[in-house]
Amino acid sequence: MIETLISFSYLAAAACFVLALKWMSAVPTARRGVLVGVAGMALAVAGTLLNPEILSYRWIAVAFVVGTIIGVPMAMMPMTAVPQRTALSHAFGALAAALVGTAEFYLRTPHLSRFTMGALCLEVLLGTLTFTASLMAFGKLQEILPTRPIVYRFQNVLNLSIFALALGLGVYLVLQPAETWPMPVMLGLALVFGVLLIIPIGGADMPTVISLLNSYAGLSAAAMGFVLDNKLLIVAGSLDGSSGLILSIIMCKAMNRSFTNVLFGAFGQVQAQAAAATQKTVRSATPEEAASILESANGVMIVPGYGMAVAQAQHKVRELTDILTRKGVNVRFAIHPVAGRMPGHMNVLLAEADIAYDRLLEMEDANSELPQTDVALVIGANDVTNPAARHDKGSPVYGMPILDVDKARTVMVIKRSMNPGFAGIDNPLYTLDKTLMLFGDARAFVGHLVRELSGNSEGH
Numbered sequence: 032m033i034e035t036l037i038s039f040s041y042l043a044a045a046a047c048f049v050l051a052l053k054w055m056s057a058v059p060t061a062r063r064g065v066l067v068g069v070a071g072m073a074l075a076v077a078g079t080l081l082n083p084e085i086l087s088y089r090w091i092a093v094a095f096v097v098g099t100i101i102g103v104p105m106a107m108m109p110m111t112a113v114p115q116r117t118a119l120s121h122a123f124g125a126l127a128a129a130l131v132g133t134a135e136f137y138l139r140t141p142h143l144s145r146f147t148m149g150a151l152c153l154e155v156l157l158g159t160l161t162f163t164a165s166l167m168a169f170g171k172l173q174e175i176l177p178t179r180p181i182v183y184r185f186q187n188v189l190n191l192s193i194f195a196l197a198l199g200l201g202v203y204l205v206l207q208p209a210e211t212w213p214m215p216v217m218l219g220l221a222l223v224f225g226v227l228l229i230i231p232i233g234g235a236d237m238p239t240v241i242s243l244l245n246s247y248a249g250l251s252a253a254a255m256g257f258v259l260d261n262k263l264l265i266v267a268g269s270l271d272g273s274s275g276l277i278l279s280i281i282m283c284k285a286m287n288r289s290f291t292n293v294l295f296g297a298f299g300q301v302q303a304q305a306a307a308a309t310q311k312t313v314r315s316a317t318p319e320e321a322a323s324i325l326e327s328a329n330g331v332m333i334v335p336g337y338g339m340a341v342a343q344a345q346h347k348v349r350e351l352t353d354i355l356t357r358k359g360v361n362v363r364f365a366i367h368p369v370a371g372r373m374p375g376h377m378n379v380l381l382a383e384a385d386i387a388y389d390r391l392l393e394m395e396d397a398n399s400e401l402p403q404t405d406v407a408l409v410i411g412a413n414d415v416t417n418p419a420a421r422h423d424k425g426s427p428v429y430g431m432p433i434l435d436v437d438k439a440r441t442v443m444v445i446k447r448s449m450n451p452g453f454a455g456i457d458n459p460l461y462t463l464d465k466t467l468m469l470f471g472d473a474r475a476f477v478g479h480l481v482r483e484l485s486g487n488s489e490g491h
């Protein structure tokens with residue numbers, strides 16, 4: 032009876048996870064996707080707690096309290112810190128898989144089949160390296176560690192040798208399950224490999240790396256499913272592993288980078304050199320001038336970016352959208368797949384401010400509309416609008432698909448200074464004749480525009 036109940040809860044949980052992924056991939060159903068994912072996880076935990084092999088709940092209760100103490104503050108981290116928050120949760124997930132694998136090894140060896148030992152070694156290897164790699168990624172994103180890539184001679188050879196050695200020990204354990212010494216050595220090598228893997232990667236590539244680490248943590252969990260003969264872990268781990276991989280591929284494509292380039296390219300170095308580029312003269316405009324240009328436009332395409340997220344300007348942007356719409360202006364949003372610091376960053380912020388989904392255009396659709404658009408209003412976006420990506424072969428962003436805002440009749444850019452964006456390079460968009468720079472904090476400037484447009488400019 033209990034077994035049937037457990038199987039049923041696992042089946043329902045697996046169905047919830049599949050639905051969650053499906054619904055989370057579209058903006059209108061994303062909230063439902065998150066809820067059904069949470070329900071699936073609750074079912075999975077409840078089903079596991081029913082397991083008759085559990086003799087005492089005391090340690091489980093302790094783990095529950097510790098997990099809650101760590102988890103609740105993590106949930107409160109701001110949206111802009113989601114990449115590092117995700118890195119931390121991968122680190123914990125991977126550590127759990129590695130610890131379970133190690134415990135199973137010492138409990139069951141040498142009575143493990145070759146297949147189970149193979150899965151166990153994979154679980155421990157991936158879990159351990161993902162643990163240290165994710166902690167390093169967290170440190171870089173949080174700027175606790177230096178974000179620039181650290182490179183030295185024979186780095187890749189050294190890294191790959193360490194990984195090959197750890198893998199070799201895993202193979203040895205499969206062949207000689209009675210030996211126990213290779214396990215701690217393999218663990219140690221994997222821990223070191225995780226650290227070395229991240230050292231040469233710049234902070235700029237960390238979000239992509241985190242998505243890849245997500246994939247490793249998922250694969251480790253799937254391998255754990257084979258070791259524990261737990262079908263739900265196999266399903267959930269595989270979903271996690273494949274979705275992480277797909278997301279990394281999407282991110283790489285949106286930045287025109289390859290996996291090898293992300294993992295071994297030391298992108299941040301190019302960044303540092305390019306940042307020293309010269310500055311040219313630009314035209315700037317006041318909020319009053321900008322408001323009157325917006326007011327007389329037929330169509331405005333807003334291009335949000337990381338700066339809108341940092342300034343938390345989304346609610347003001349919504350007010351601006353409402354006022355312009357009331358004045359008969361057709362306001363839409365152009366969403367670049369890697370605008371901000373994680374995929375879907377802009378969608379989440381705009382949804383939070385209740386901006387209607389049907390105003391949001393994906394890159395391809397936005398690009399076919401931009402040449403007919405009167406005003407492109409760029410709010411805290413930079414790299415994703417850089418026309419050098421189209422024509423400057425020497426640019427580090429060359430080949431990256433961008434939003435062609437320079438094709439709109441007038442371009443207005445809200446940012447605080449002429450400082451570069453994430454890729455650390457100049458943006459020739461700012462020196463075009465059709466471009467007006469609107470210098471200021473995104474929230475304050477959009478607030479100004481709102482006041483100007485509503486005919487109430489007192490108080491500033």
Ligand code: NAP
Pocket residue numbers: 235236237238239282286335336337338339341342368369370371372373374375376410411412413414415416445446447448449450451452453454471472473474
């Ligand atoms: P971006 O190129 O990083 O530029 C953001 C701009 O916002 C900066 O130029 C900055 O200029 C401005 N800004 C910052 N704070 C502001 C504030 N309070 N008010 C107004 N402006 C502010 O951003 P993006 O165009 O969104 O491009 C995203 C970048 O991240 C791309 O290079 C992409 O490849 C990379 N990336 C994204 C992901 C992802 O999944 N989304 C993953 C990996 C990498 P000032 O300092 O002058 O204000």
